[in-house]
Amino acid sequence: MAVTLKEVAERAGVSRSAVSRTFTDGASVSDKMRRKVEKAARELGYSPNALASSLTTGRTKLIGLISDNFHNPFFLKAFDVFTSGLQARDLRPLLVNLTSMPDPDDAVQMLRQYSVDGVIVASSTVPPSFATLFEKANIPAVFAFARYRGSANSNVVGIDNEFAGAFAARTLIERGYRNIAYLGGPQAAVSTTDRLKGFSAEMASHGLGFTHTFSGKYSFQAGRTEMLRLIDQGDLAEVYFGADDIISIGALSALESRGIRVPEDVGILGLNDLEMAGWENINLTTIRQPIGQIASASVDLMVSLLDEPGRHPEARLFPCTLIERGTLKPLKIGA
Amino acid sequence: MAVTLKEVAERAGVSRSAVSRTFTDGASVSDKMRRKVEKAARELGYSPNALASSLTTGRTKLIGLISDNFHNPFFLKAFDVFTSGLQARDLRPLLVNLTSMPDPDDAVQMLRQYSVDGVIVASSTVPPSFATLFEKANIPAVFAFARYRGSANSNVVGIDNEFAGAFAARTLIERGYRNIAYLGGPQAAVSTTDRLKGFSAEMASHGLGFTHTFSGKYSFQAGRTEMLRLIDQGDLAEVYFGADDIISIGALSALESRGIRVPEDVGILGLNDLEMAGWENINLTTIRQPIGQIASASVDLMVSLLDEPGRHPEARLFPCTLIERGTLKPLKIGA
DNA sequence: ACAAATTTTGCAACCGGTTGCAAATATGGA
DNA sequence: TCCATATTTGCAACCGGTTGCAAAATTTGT
Numbered sequence: 001m002a003v004t005l006k007e008v009a010e011r012a013g014v015s016r017s018a019v020s021r022t023f024t025d026g027a028s029v030s031d032k033m034r035r036k037v038e039k040a041a042r043e044l045g046y047s048p049n050a051l052a053s054s055l056t057t058g059r060t061k062l063i064g065l066i067s068d069n070f071h072n073p074f075f076l077k078a079f080d081v082f083t084s085g086l087q088a089r090d091l092r093p094l095l096v097n098l099t100s101m102p103d104p105d106d107a108v109q110m111l112r113q114y115s116v117d118g119v120i121v122a123s124s125t126v127p128p129s130f131a132t133l134f135e136k137a138n139i140p141a142v143f144a145f146a147r148y149r150g151s152a153n154s155n156v157v158g159i160d161n162e163f164a165g166a167f168a169a170r171t172l173i174e175r176g177y178r179n180i181a182y183l184g185g186p187q188a189a190v191s192t193t194d195r196l197k198g199f200s201a202e203m204a205s206h207g208l209g210f211t212h213t214f215s216g217k218y219s220f221q222a223g224r225t226e227m228l229r230l231i232d233q234g235d236l237a238e239v240y241f242g243a244d245d246i247i248s249i250g251a252l253s254a255l256e257s258r259g260i261r262v263p264e265d266v267g268i269l270g271l272n273d274l275e276m277a278g279w280e281n282i283n284l285t286t287i288r289q290p291i292g293q294i295a296s297a298s299v300d301l302m303v304s305l306l307d308e309p310g311r312h313p314e315a316r317l318f319p320c321t322l323i324e325r326g327t328l329k330p331l332k333i334g335a
Numbered sequence: 336m337a338v339t340l341k342e343v344a345e346r347a348g349v350s351r352s353a354v355s356r357t358f359t360d361g362a363s364v365s366d367k368m369r370r371k372v373e374k375a376a377r378e379l380g381y382s383p384n385a386l387a388s389s390l391t392t393g394r395t396k397l398i399g400l401i402s403d404n405f406h407n408p409f410f411l412k413a414f415d416v417f418t419s420g421l422q423a424r425d426l427r428p429l430l431v432n433l434t435s436m437p438d439p440d441d442a443v444q445m446l447r448q449y450s451v452d453g454v455i456v457a458s459s460t461v462p463p464s465f466a467t468l469f470e471k472a473n474i475p476a477v478f479a480f481a482r483y484r485g486s487a488n489s490n491v492v493g494i495d496n497e498f499a500g501a502f503a504a505r506t507l508i509e510r511g512y513r514n515i516a517y518l519g520g521p522q523a524a525v526s527t528t529d530r531l532k533g534f535s536a537e538m539a540s541h542g543l544g545f546t547h548t549f550s551g552k553y554s555f556q557a558g559r560t561e562m563l564r565l566i567d568q569g570d571l572a573e574v575y576f577g578a579d580d581i582i583s584i585g586a587l588s589a590l591e592s593r594g595i596r597v598p599e600d601v602g603i604l605g606l607n608d609l610e611m612a613g614w615e616n617i618n619l620t621t622i623r624q625p626i627g628q629i630a631s632a633s634v635d636l637m638v639s640l641l642d643e644p645g646r647h648p649e650a651r652l653f654p655c656t657l658i659e660r661g662t663l664k665p666l667k668i669g670a
Numbered sequence: 671a672c673a674a675a676t677t678t679t680g681c682a683a684c685c686g687g688t689t690g691c692a693a694a695t696a697t698g699g700a
Numbered sequence: 701t702c703c704a705t706a707t708t709t710g711c712a713a714c715c716g717g718t719t720g721c722a723a724a725a726t727t728t729g730t
Contacts, residue, residue, distance in 0.1 A: 002472075017679070018678090027719095050449050051390070051450055052717040052718090053718070054386060065430070070411055070414060079414070087432060095429075099419065100422055101422065113382055220614060253615040253616055254615075281617055341687090350711080351710090353709065359688080363707070364708075383687075387715090390685095390688085390715040391688040391715045392715090
């Protein structure tokens, strides 16, 4: 159907190799030849078949982009940066939606079949099997928004979730809160559990206890439902650290719908700094995770991995900062 | 690097064709043979190379998914449905972010090189060149959330934007509003201009005039900025139809930040019914565009196109419904 | 103008599969 | 049991490119 190299060669009256060479840069072709071939190619509307060439070159320029979070708006930004970053480097994202796969390991299998050059896993609820499966398949993998295992044995880009949890606890304590609670995302998400771990350690180091609960998903509804449950159960804490903005915004909505004032009656601290957190009608105080930087660094790391196959696994962690808005009582000056 | 068909054939002591056949269903292989081959394949960890086979079969099962809207959360939902729908049908989405391409036509070129079986264009600001380019390249294309041209000469799935605009006007007029304005998205988006067209016609048929302005993008900030401009310019209308929820929510935020009450001082009507529109802290009255259905129908249509190449172009349009929330004054009973 | 060095070109094998066709094997009927 | 028929298997060519190698053409030096 499509025009092939052979047809171009015939029309230009040259060998197939010659045509191939004019379309691979760095190959030796005379100007005369190049012009002849380009003319024929233009006339025929030829464009080389990337997949056929991948067969011999061993590179498809396909990068698997795996995610399982299509409910948190956070990922739209991430997708934007991932895709434009990959494209800018002449790589193409093959998107995999883990949510709708019966067995997550099928994703690995599928990406193998499509000979992707590498994989970016953008998820914090990723099955632990992934790292080893990709390693066994010899596919370089970058885990974005994932857990940093201390001894970096896989490529990780993100924040230090334990640190972020501790930072949250410290922030709340500094604000004078004592009756503090942790409102997590899904228990299966390493982001939620690691943040809890750091949060817990920091609380303990101040001699404070706290309660914690989980929402089933990283979604508005999950956060809202969980907070409604807490309200109905009575005995609210003075402040909640929601392990993600989308959870926190859901919680905020639950509080509002029950007439509980924020931050006067209950405080909320989020994490992420979603665009929505800054909307006037939400105005959530939160800890900022630099989403764009993380996505962008993940692509950079992927490219390094491709250039330098034997490379040591590396973790790239970014700092978090507090974004002061309206859902926490202010820091008392001089307190 | 990876295990090939040939190695499996050697280990199983059979021909390469035999191995190929056990992995393509509908091929004639005896049970004995199948078992032998599967055993060898399992031992070697073989998985067939989808790209190599595409070379002879002419099908890659790759579907280009083109979009240029990575700011409107609306698309996250769309992506979710697109990707899971495609996966469920054994197709793989190759994502293209138009925003970051210097020349949109490059996208077509790229997708040709990767021999995609089809393309889903999810955008309402798509260059008109696309339809013809894909047709010339003989790649079936579905335009989701796009303009329905009356005489369907391309495959379109979405809503009837002119009708939706008229519906909006009618709704506002029924509510007793007379000083009405239209707050559009980007002028380049056919969704914005078509909605305006229908809106305009309906207003005219009631003998009413109205003003309209555009926001540069479909984004919160664009809507907010434009509404701030309108406020500062003085002379606000009684009600605004925001051509998209994200624009409307931005406008809402602008009004709130200036102490203008909604719906008492100014009314807002959105379009889309984003998840956020339903959040208590936003509570936007809006016209619902069935995003999931549209995405899902787009995938269905794509599959039909693949099964039946000579098929006539078709438009699938979905109805819109009003979602009553808190940003419009109520319909007076018996009025 | 000629030989040596350099560049350009084409041949042919290969990448990892598929598939039409004919040979080989299995099945059924009498 | 033997032959006709149906099924399974392997051969070899092909899909659309790439690439090592040697032959052909060009450039360089003198």
